[in-house]
Amino acid sequence: MPQLTYLEAIRQGIWEEMEKDPTVFCLGEDIGIYGGAFKVTDGFIDRFGPERVIDTPIAESAIVGAAFGASLTGMRPVAEFQFMDFIACAMNQISNMVAKTHYLWGAPAPLVLRGPSGGYVHGGPFHSQNPEMWFVHNPGLKVICPATPYDAKGLMKAAIRDNNPCIFLEHKYLYRRIKEEVPPDDYIVPLGKARIARAGRDLSIITYAALVHTALEAAGALSKEGIEIEILDLRTLAPLDQEAIVQTVRKTSKVIVLHEHSRTGGIAGEIAAIINERAFDDLDGPILRITGLDSAVPFSPPQEHHYLPQVADVIEQARKLKSY
């Protein structure tokens, strides 16, 4: 089985869907001859032509609007954002037009809005954000945050086939850093199903995307101390796999929620509330949060390092919770 990077797996997922389904097409800034800022769509224009690989003006609202309009005619557009930070420019289209459309007037909007998000690359405040919560709080959207090449391909294919608007956040730190065997087959990873990235008995870390790897590294170190961590990779934040959250709490009784985005109003608060409602009696300690700070993501490496959760933070908090 071929080894693919996270980026190559995403590329393969889109490519396969375009080969299979002529209603799938791509649009975005610099995605054609240039192949996209991160080269996710490199070579697509040569294979599928400029009709299906459309270079757009720098106009995020127009990109989302056009994708949505095309989806109303039965197309399945895949729109790239050069950085997910810039998706803010299209927020009205996404929040008020796209997300509400099925609930209000019964029109499905099968489209994918994808692009790189996340920090650890010194991208500065406008190229490092994790905007997933902006969308989680907009009912009607699906929010997808893969952690592995296998999942990235399978979730991308599922997102393209889904009849709902999907926000697909590709963690740019992972693009070319991780590699694994990815089947060249036509498979999907269903949306809304979390996975156990590591089984353990002592405490659970609930996380997703790049921080799955941070948690795995911490778990490896803690294992030597006899602390066995279970890691739940959420895969999608909307829909959220509540069952999987409840099950891991029942198993370990101790929970850390780990995410990159700012602490206040983050997914950790929501997960803590779900555990409170559904598994309070199973808890044997406080639910801990390890998160980004309540500020913009700073540029300078020492500052960014301080802002973002690190392996050492996870180890420290896990030890603390284990001994509670």
Next chain:
Amino acid sequence: MSNHRNKPSPNGKRQHKSSTRTYSIPDYRLEVPDYIVRQVRSGDEFRYEVEGDLNTPVPPIRDSNYLSKQQCIEIYRYMLLNRRMETALENLYKQGKVVGGVYFGLGQEACSCASAYALDKDDWFAPMIRNQGSLLVRGFRASDTMMQYMAKAGSPTKGRDGTSHFGDIEKRNMVSPISMLGDLIPVLSGVALGARLQGRNIAVMTYIGDGGQSTGVTYEGINFAAVQNLGLVLFIESNLWAYSTPSEMQYQVKDLAERAIGYGIPGVIIDGTDACQVYDAAREAVERAHGGEGPTLIEAKMMRMKGHAIHDAADYVPKPLFDYWKKRDPITRFENYLVREKKWLSAKENADLIAEVERVIEEEREIAVNSPMPTPESAEGGVYCEDGCHVIKPKYGLPKVRTTKSSAGPKQTEAAVHLK
């Protein structure tokens, strides 16, 4: 183009050489109003004042190059339906049967009805809040809009939204508007893009006001349609007032149709109270769209003859301006044209037509009033399109896929953006 730069002249001084380009914006109006609205201080208060010649004679209707007698009468009937429906809504509001406000298209019925009338069956449209007449032309019933205003279970959105905020992607090809202005423009452009990928050049019509065109997404949407050469037919309804702000405070160009030059697309000016001018401009734009010739911007000049919504008495509007435009009422003028000038309708036929329209509106009103309110629980569900709720398929046929020689997979190049 290469001669655009200033070259030094032999005596060492820079020679300022320029070329002048001219662009034409056809203006089909038979009258060009000559007045301006300004903010003036009056005692302790500021108010709006109109200055200019407001005593000019009412212009005639311009004969259509395309419409038959029968088609003119049909458009006239839709305009009557449009107005009577809004009168019925005003009465329902006064009876306490409307949830929220009522928005009127009074004075704009020619623009709503004659524009939508120019579309073919496979074309798409999206109305703005005042284009309730467009909905009637495209086959929605007056009771649909009435039930929306009354938040009834039988409304197209089953109570979930009001006013003209509904759509139909199956039969009538309508995108539901949202309250934010300008966002429909890229969406309609995308509809045309989707259809073109399926092998069809369709026309996609939407509207924006002289206020709404100030938004950034308006620029993004028109520019997208322009560079992609999509069949957008955009009506700028210059109705002089954006809520309480006059157009003088909304933009600096003389006419908004001039913006077309900046987009690189054709722009025309018409009298929005003249149904024939509206239809002809719309039809020509629709035919350009069908021919794959790209977008058209049509500026329709008229005035919003009521407040922003029913709560707003519009007492900020100088009264002489109301008087001026009342004489240019689109229905009265079209009625005169059909009955007196063309003699296409006898007085009796006209009276019968009006009576028939009133009967229809009364029946529609009954249907709307008798629809139940939705159950509280019907607020739930439908957030996502679940399995089996819709089958997604291309509306105009499966896109033809270009076959290229390149059978290789995607390229494996290095990242262009180097982040550590």
